[in-house]
Amino acid sequence: MKVKVRQWNGVASWLWVANDENCGICRMPFNGCCPDCKVPGDDCPLVWGQCSHCFHMHCILKWLNSQQVQQQCPMCRQEWKFKE
């Protein structure tokens, strides 16, 4: 039997690889987006701290911007430094 492929559609899926299901700040799934966004993906990325805790970038920035005195990880209260 000979088959001729006339047309094909590529389908891909993606996931964030994080050690948790949900963002500890907004409690929304990491594979979804933060409450201020509508679309998950590159426009609402995840970021990691050196303490290894992970949040939606928009969520952790919102929290850090509200803290004038010290910038700490809301999970472990270590000083927050972005992991390179």
Added chain:
Amino acid sequence: MLTLASKLKKDDGGKTGRASGASDSTHRVSIRDRLLTKEVAELEANLPSTCKASFPDENKLHHFQLSVSPDEGYYQSGKFQFEIDVPEAYNMVPPKVRCLTRIWHPNITENGEICLSLLREHSIDGTGWAPTRTLKDVVWGLNSLFTDLLNFDDPLNIDAAEHHLRDKEDFRNKVQDYIKHYAR
């Protein structure tokens, strides 16, 4: 990379995926209210046996009262009412809590102000509010003000703390006196 985001961007002519603030928030459920539907359910399923929460308006989960009836310690037999208001900016800011029952307590003033690190919006020692906390933590914290977290060494009501230091029996009597008058 092909993303849904870039596809949508193309579709609506370059508008970004991010919500554009005030105009948008009017027809979206607020972050606070979305969090509260989860947290109130979690709270009610995990309430300490000494606590009771009541919601005067079931449609306003951001405003409720908590009554604490300690079953041990100086405050046993009292029933203390707290009023909890969750601001619109929750969970970036902590709930606002007042004690409605007049009380003789080192960490609660007679006017109802409360000293509980969890409720502090900005703290120098890093023990204040964090958005990873929930209403359940707040209620357990308030409940503990009558037991584990009762703290005479860092008082808000200095007179009460000094009273305790001076004469523990007399302190106990005054606490019970207040309970008789205000906390039944």
